[in-house]
Amino acid sequence: MNQEPTRLLDDVTASAGLRRDLAAAARHRVPYDAGAGAARFEASLAKGAGAASSSWGAGTFGLGALIFGGLIGAGLWLSQPSATTPPPTTPAVAGVGDGRQAEAVAPDMSAKPAVMPASPAPEAVAQDMSPKPAQAAVDAPEEVVQDMSEKPVVSSARGDAKKPRTGKSSRAEGPRGASRAGDGAADYLREARSLQAARGFLGRDPAEALARAEAGAAEFKAGQFAQEWEGVAVLALFELNRKSEAERRAAAFLSRYPNGPYAAQVREALDRP
Amino acid sequence: MKDLTDTRHTAKRDGPQVLDAARLFREHAEFVANFAVRLGVGRPEVDDVVQEVFLVAHRRGGFVPGPARPTTWLAEITLRVVSAGRRKRRRSWEDADTEAVAAASAHAGSSPGEQAEASEALRRVQQALDTLEEGKRAVFILFELEGESCEAIAAGLGIPIGTVYSRLHKARKQFMEAHARLVAAPARPLARSQTVTS
Numbered sequence: 521m522n523q524e525p526t527r528l529l530d531d532v533t534a535s536a537g538l539r540r541d542l543a544a545a546a547r548h549r550v551p552y553d554a555g556a557g558a559a560r561f562e563a564s565l566a567k568g569a570g571a572a573s574s575s576w577g578a579g580t581f582g583l584g585a586l587i588f589g590g591l592i593g594a595g596l597w598l599s600q601p602s603a604t605t606p607p608p609t610t611p612a613v614a615g616v617g618d619g620r621q622a623e624a625v626a627p628d629m630s631a632k633p634a635v636m637p638a639s640p641a642p643e644a645v646a647q648d649m650s651p652k653p654a655q656a657a658v659d660a661p662e663e664v665v666q667d668m669s670e671k672p673v674v675s676s677a678r679g680d681a682k683k684p685r686t687g688k689s690s691r692a693e694g695p696r697g698a699s700r701a702g703d704g705a706a707d708y709l710r711e712a713r714s715l716q717a718a719r720g721f722l723g724r725d726p727a728e729a730l731a732r733a734e735a736g737a738a739e740f741k742a743g744q745f746a747q748e749w750e751g752v753a754v755l756a757l758f759e760l761n762r763k764s765e766a767e768r769r770a771a772a773f774l775s776r777y778p779n780g781p782y783a784a785q786v787r788e789a790l791d792r793p
Numbered sequence: 794m795k796d797l798t799d800t801r802h803t804a805k806r807d808g809p810q811v812l813d814a815a816r817l818f819r820e821h822a823e824f825v826a827n828f829a830v831r832l833g834v835g836r837p838e839v840d841d842v843v844q845e846v847f848l849v850a851h852r853r854g855g856f857v858p859g860p861a862r863p864t865t866w867l868a869e870i871t872l873r874v875v876s877a878g879r880r881k882r883r884r885s886w887e888d889a890d891t892e893a894v895a896a897a898s899a900h901a902g903s904s905p906g907e908q909a910e911a912s913e914a915l916r917r918v919q920q921a922l923d924t925l926e927e928g929k930r931a932v933f934i935l936f937e938l939e940g941e942s943c944e945a946i947a948a949g950l951g952i953p954i955g956t957v958y959s960r961l962h963k964a965r966k967q968f969m970e971a972h973a974r975l976v977a978a979p980a981r982p983l984a985r986s987q988t989v990t991s
Contacts, residue, residue: 558819
């Protein structure tokens with residue numbers, strides 16, 4: 521049975537009401553602020569949260585692994601004094617750019633010279649992914665959800681990796697953590713915030729949204745959010761009822777970014793009578 | 794798209810085709826948000842779920858093109874995250890369903906009448922979805938609402954294609970029955986306890 525079933529939406533034998541409802545649901549996209557979400561995600565990555573010591577990993581898996589690894593590592597260290605593990609773990613981590621991450625891990629490490637998890641820390645983001653894709657898939661969410669409201673860890677500054685934090689502190693932490701990652705990240709965040717502000721005018725002041733989108737696109741020519749700026753501009757044009765310009769730019773937008781974060785909204789705007 | 798992160802955060806993998814998590818986020822965050830809401834995640838939790846999904850994606854090393862599509866691959870992660878979260882936060886997520894739909898319908902129509910109609914349609918669909926067990930619900934959403942192929946769903950969720958057909962068949966039957974009930978009694982939202990059936 522290789523033939524794809526007919527979707528209910530297209531199935532003329534299904535009731536009209538059902539198809540209409542499904543069509544509405546299929547068309548509809550939940551408003552999601554991709555710019556703000558991306559900024560937060562970036563902040564997490566900048567802090568190394570995507571690695572084994574992510575916001576959830578540090579709280580559960582990471583801590584357990586650290587202790588377990590420390591015990592095993594200590595044994596290995598004793599049996600193999602010339603092990604290749606780079607001893608000065610703290611400076612190496614600190615060099616990454618997010619000192620707090622390093623400080624969070626360091627206390628445990630210092631107690632156990634051979635702590636294995638120490639050396640991967642600087643490249644944790646890249647390294648952590650490679651080993652076991654399937655395994656991580658199975659385990660991670662279980663650990664993750666525990667911490668779902670616990671955002672990037674402020675506690676690291678105090679070297680306290682054990683206590684999970686609340687959402688509030690982490691939300692505040694995100695941008696700060698990212699801005700420490702360097703100018704690129706700071707620009708990125710500035711652009712993300714500007715975009716978010718522009719987007720906020722959609723639905724209530726499209727002229728302002730358009731003006732901000734145009735200004736943002738001009739200001740951040742080499743920025744990260746070219747398609748988002750254009751997406752906001754196109755949506756604003758639709759709201760301003762500048763049909764021909766909106767449709768022209770929407771077509772160009774969709775051909776260039778058919779699967780981008782704004783594609784569905786632009787399509788929806790195009791479909792509107 | 795440009796990479797969201799600096800080079801330190803770019804996935805270092807062998808194949809040039811690997812889509813790193815930052816790029817995945819850029820292209821599919823909205824899909825994940827929608828999928829999560831359709832799975833019953835309340836609006837206040839959506840961003841947390843999205844973040845988590847992409848952090849897991851990041852930990853997995855990004856998406857390697859294959860039989861699955863990025864969306865169905867992310868759907869599998871989302872399903873796991875939501876499923877685990879639901880066990881731990883049952884009340885807040887379930888209570889948030891209606892709110893999620895209402896919030897989601899804010900931009901649905903261009904006139905108040907159309908908005909109300911679209912809002913009702915979304916509410917019916919969401920409540921009918923609520924009657925489905927998670928596995929069936931995921932397949933139904935991906936196939937019927939997201940337009941994914943059965944093959945991509947099977948590859949993404951890691952289940953045989955026969956299971957996709959079977960789940961889809963059962964899900965449709967259950968969904969249509971629930972939808973018919975809702976259409977017959979539009980003003981009376983189903984209680985959660987009534988809607989969750991096996």
